[in-house]
Amino acid sequence: MQITDGRVASFxxxxxxxxxxxxDTSEGxxxxxxxxxxxxxxxxxxxxxxxKAAGDHFEVDxxxxxxxxxxxxxxxxxxxxxxxxxxxxxEPGMHFQASGAQGTSNVVVTKVDDDKVTIxxxxxxxxxxxxxxxxxxxxxxxxxDERNSGQVA
Numbered sequence: 001m002q003i004t005d006g007r008v009a010s011f012x013x014x015x016x017x018x019x020x021x022x023x024d025t026s027e028g029x030x031x032x033x034x035x036x037x038x039x040x041x042x043x044x045x046x047x048x049x050x051x052k053a054a055g056d057h058f059e060v061d062x063x064x065x066x067x068x069x070x071x072x073x074x075x076x077x078x079x080x081x082x083x084x085x086x087x088x089x090x091e092p093g094m095h096f097q098a099s100g101a102q103g104t105s106n107v108v109v110t111k112v113d114d115d116k117v118t119i120x121x122x123x124x125x126x127x128x129x130x131x132x133x134x135x136x137x138x139x140x141x142x143x144x145d146e147r148n149s150g151q152v153a
Contacts, residue, residue: 001139003052005037008152010138011049016131023125031137033152042067045132052136062130071127076110078118090117 003009010031015024026032034040036049044066048058064070084090094109098119111118146153 003036003049003139006142007036008140008142009036012135014133038150054136054138057135059133064127067130068123068125071122075121078116081115081117
């Protein structure tokens with residue numbers, strides 16, 4: 001059975017960066033299952049999985065435009081440390097939710113000076129080419145509940 005819209009596909013994967021460092025893997029957790037066509041994984045990987053079947057193994061590079069998008073410089077901001085009221089320790093790598101005119105977004109602290117904090121609202125993988133090593137483990141028809149909810153049970 002081939003992967004097509006409305007089917008549940010399961011696959012093992014390893015995601016690496018440009019230098020070959022592992023960013024994420026299903027190893028030790030079991031295959032990732034998703035409803036194909038539901039936008040639950042990055043578009044470039046979903047596109048490459050279309051038409052594949054259990055037992056297929058492939059490698060694919062997903063460009064930023066088909067992954068987590070380009071890096072947007074305007075989402076990097078330097079703020080006064082006083083904007084982080086009630087937080088005594090601020091360190092690079094810390095995650096916060098920021099509220100603004102566009103609503104709430106997740107940001108990560110990238111730099112801390114004595115009186116300033118630099119935050120980045122980009123996804124950590126924005127602007128990066130994603131290198132996937134994928135092995136399809138199963139393809140099946142989605143249940144009615146899965147199709148209705150858009151989620152794999």
